[in-house]
Amino acid sequence: MRDTPEELLVGTPGRYAREVFHDRHPTLIERVAAAHPYGEAQRSALRALLDESLTGEVRGLPGDAPDWADWDAWDRGYFGRPWAEVPFLWAESYFYRRILDAVDYFRAGPWQGVDPFAPMKAAELADPALDRDFAWVLSLPSSADGLDAVVRASVFGNRADISFRLQEPDAAWSDELLLDDTSRLALALPGSVCVVVDNGGREIMADLVLANWLLDTGRADRVTLHVKPMPYYVSDATASDVDDACARLGRPLDPRIAVRTHWFWCAPLDFRAMPADLADDLRGHRVVLVKGDLNYRRLVGDRDWDPTTPFAAAAVDLGVPVVALRTCKSEVVVGLDGATVAWLDAAEPRWRVSGRHGLVQAR
Template sequence: MTEQAPVIISSESPFATDVFVKRHPALVERILGAWPLGPEQQQALRNLSDENVSGVMERLPAGAPAADQWQAWGRDYYGKPWTEAPFLWAESFFYRRLLNAVGYFGEGIWKGVDLFAPFKQAELAGEVVAAEVRALGHLANLADDDRGQALLLSSLWGNRADLSFQIQAGRASEISGLVADDSDDLWKLLDATRGGSLAIVADNAGSELIADLVLTDHLLASGTVGEVVLYVKPTPYYVSDATIADVADCLRKLVAVDGAAREVGERLRGAAAAGQLCVRTDPFFCAPFDFTAMPDTLRTQFASASATILKGDLNYRRLVGDRWWDPTVPFGQVTSYFPGPVAALRTLKSDVVVGLEPGTLATLEASGAAWRTAGTHALFQVS
């Protein structure tokens, strides 16, 4: 792996600073408005919100699950403002504190309750997902390559998936907003390992997970891969991140709709029963580190796959490291540690990016747009 760039500290990034002083307090208010939380829970959440804005980072309470582990992980950051810690680390710890504040890990009635479920379910019941499932019937008329590319774009863009599904032909390079496009390399990789095992590390629930599942069905049904291992988060995380419950919700959504969507859902259930679709998780997916720190068990699993696809912005930050890289540093150079071929499908929603052509970078920088963080640009990258 290449020489490391400096880690992104939140105070050094206007975007990251806003996450703590604006986005997290807004999220706390949404949660307070969505659940009948008791006075102690409400106070704990408001304290966490205030702490993010103007206080210092506090430890997990003594006796909280994994408190000793987090104490060791964060010993350099406690007692300091949240924005003085590495962005990736502090964001992860915020969600751990959030769950602890309402008793997610305790023995009461709030044990295991996904605080973000109302927001995920609202998206699943919304028009974007409805447009996705309606559009599935049109895909049958596409050539196999064009169908696969349309589904790949849907998986990439997430909440713009309804637009991607309706692409009748054309390659990803013709779609506006792509800052890097290795999609042809991804298809070549999958063809070269045809019938092998593909690992997909999911990102968001809702429309994006629907798109991931439909892409999975296509890859299995076409024989492009013989097995898909879908990795999800072990606990609720980053509001919209997918858990096993979200996979089940999406499958129920598909089979509840007549036509092509139901056929997809039923094939996926059959694939799961046959061992061709496996859903897994690992505590590391909610740890505050990048993938260079992955445990040996997870490294072995990725090494056994013919290829791994990492979805979304957070997984990208964890893959390349949440660092101030020169954007033209090659993607393959910073991901050479990964135990096997790896692809990133990511909509840009944070500062870090690598693997851009100098000309592309110059054009983006000259545009004056917040192209790194606004979610208007995306990339396919393969190593």
């Protein structure tokens, strides 16, 4: 039996987690500060959060925060410690929760309930190139080729060239789609499908195309989309983002598609801590599609995995067939063969975080 590897920490030199906090977060804070006409109080709070996360210790939420008790329960001795010593998954999740606090998202006033990331998501949906990129939807076959196309679109849905790439032969995908278990997804159908959604914008549009195709072809009799209950990780989809994507596609939400949420989707925990009510919900489906990089990290554990670790050994057993659809945007990856890993390490040292490579992995 393989030993469970250590959790990834924020401050480990040379690792991607440190790059996120020290290189990406400063730019993110600038974008958030400029997204709305915030006052000096909000902009100052954002700057203070950034400074704290780079050089300071983790501060708790204010006592009147609506989820203070939740974060107190999720603490593992991290409050009061340097951010650099905290596990990446927990720290990153808490950083985004603190952004909401900084911009007064929960506080009575003009910014209460205002999504700080909404302008960024709206700009993506306003891109006229989306009309071209989603024109392929009109000619999707109902055969297995159609399933391959909608699954690949869901994996690489945030790419601007997806319409052209879907027309290329399978061989052209061999160095980008590192593992493809779409055939195992096909074996799990027909039935009820649950999609644990990742991003809004063009990606949720691709997810809706997938859901509609499954329903229109009889592969699914109903589809449930699980989205975030609040703004999270910049582009993560909320219920309002589903509405916006439907409007952009020009197709109302199919009544056979349900949109649900749960507090756990914004918790700093991996799927081993999934509460019983949510686990029971997921087990009510024939198959669960787990979308995106963050959900992948939560599914297998945000740890320093050997990439040749079998996916079934690392992924949480949810009691239902699970298919992960993900592009690689963090160091966590499992289920690959040694030859593929050696080739990628030699040809593209940053393959784990570049977003160029995708995985369709079934458990």
